[in-house]
Amino acid sequence: MKRVLFVIVAMLALTSARPPKVENIILLIGDGMGPAQVTALMQAQGSEPINMERATVGGFVKTSSANNRVTDSAAAATAFATGQKTNNGHLGVNVNGEPLETILEKAEKAGLATGLVATTYLEHATPGAFYGHNADRNAREEISAQLQEAGIEVTLGQVKNLAEATGEALTVLTGKRGFFLMVEGSFIDSAGHDNDPERLLKEMRDFDGAVGVALDYAETHPKTLVIITADHETGGLTIPSGDENFLLPDSGIEFEWGTGGHSAVIVPLFVYGPGATQFGGVHENTEINHLMVKSLGLK
Numbered sequence: 001m002k003r004v005l006f007v008i009v010a011m012l013a014l015t016s017a018r019p020p021k022v023e024n025i026i027l028l029i030g031d032g033m034g035p036a037q038v039t040a041l042m043q044a045q046g047s048e049p050i051n052m053e054r055a056t057v058g059g060f061v062k063t064s065s066a067n068n069r070v071t072d073s074a075a076a077a078t079a080f081a082t083g084q085k086t087n088n089g090h091l092g093v094n095v096n097g098e099p100l101e102t103i104l105e106k107a108e109k110a111g112l113a114t115g116l117v118a119t120t121y122l123e124h125a126t127p128g129a130f131y132g133h134n135a136d137r138n139a140r141e142e143i144s145a146q147l148q149e150a151g152i153e154v155t156l157g158q159v160k161n162l163a164e165a166t167g168e169a170l171t172v173l174t175g176k177r178g179f180f181l182m183v184e185g186s187f188i189d190s191a192g193h194d195n196d197p198e199r200l201l202k203e204m205r206d207f208d209g210a211v212g213v214a215l216d217y218a219e220t221h222p223k224t225l226v227i228i229t230a231d232h233e234t235g236g237l238t239i240p241s242g243d244e245n246f247l248l249p250d251s252g253i254e255f256e257w258g259t260g261g262h263s264a265v266i267v268p269l270f271v272y273g274p275g276a277t278q279f280g281g282v283h284e285n286t287e288i289n290h291l292m293v294k295s296l297g298l299k
């Protein structure tokens with residue numbers, strides 16, 4: 001009797017310790033999307049919530065690279081892709097230039113399907129870090145050759161409509177043994193570099209549309225984990241009151257930019273799906289990789 005009880009207790013302990021099953025991960029990266037960029041879209045939408053607000057868990061990501069408190073997209077994407085910090089300019093390699101295995105490569109090895117979707121070309125820093133390995137992010141020819149050899153099932157670069165492309169990618173990836181899909185809103189960053197609020201809102205709307213498609217998918221495919229974050233903030237954007245006396249009614253949306261480059265500001269994290277709660281709180285960008293690898297049960 002005692003022994004039976006022990007077995008039951010042990011089984012219960014095992015079941016509760018096991019994280020919920022994740023078969024698919026959709027990672028959406030808004031390049032250059034800091035907290036103010038998200039707020040800008042919220043303000044522009046008025047009372048209508050944006051798709052990112054549908055996430056059930058929130059947090060922040062610390063973005064510094066190995067050699068700079070202000071990261072570039074190559075080092076930041078390498079952190080998400082490989083779980084290691086590297087120097088700015090390095091793509092899928094460590095500080096010594098040695099190649100690091102990426103989550104996409106691990107997924108391929110485990111027999112999962114993979115996909116990359118971006119509004120820029122796929123050899124660019126953010127998508128490039130998921131399959132490419134080069135100490136120079138601008139070595140486009142070599143990175144392009146690595147893309148051809150990576151065996152990625154869905155490669156949609158320079159897409160016009162990120163939501164549509166995300167839907168297309170999901171149609172192809174569904175029904176496989178599980179998948180890892182990375183979707184990048186690439187030009188939020190360019191809008192920040194240009195300090196261009198109109199373009200920023202256009203690119204944020206495009207990205208949030210893709211977020212909506214991913215969340216719709218996760219609602220009907222419950223083993224899908226959706227992670228929405230950014231590699232860094234671009235432009236040092238803030239949204240001050242249009243009137244110094246903010247006790248007055250509506251002051252209008254004002255945009256003020258602090259830089260034409262990137263900033264060190266922490267970036268938002270929104271998560272939805274099985275095991276989302278472990279993503280809550282403040283994380284180094286490398287920890288996002290560790291949590292994704294663990295969630296998919298990859299080695």
Ligand SMILES: [Zn+2]
Nearest residue numbers: 032189234262
């Ligand atoms: Zn940039």
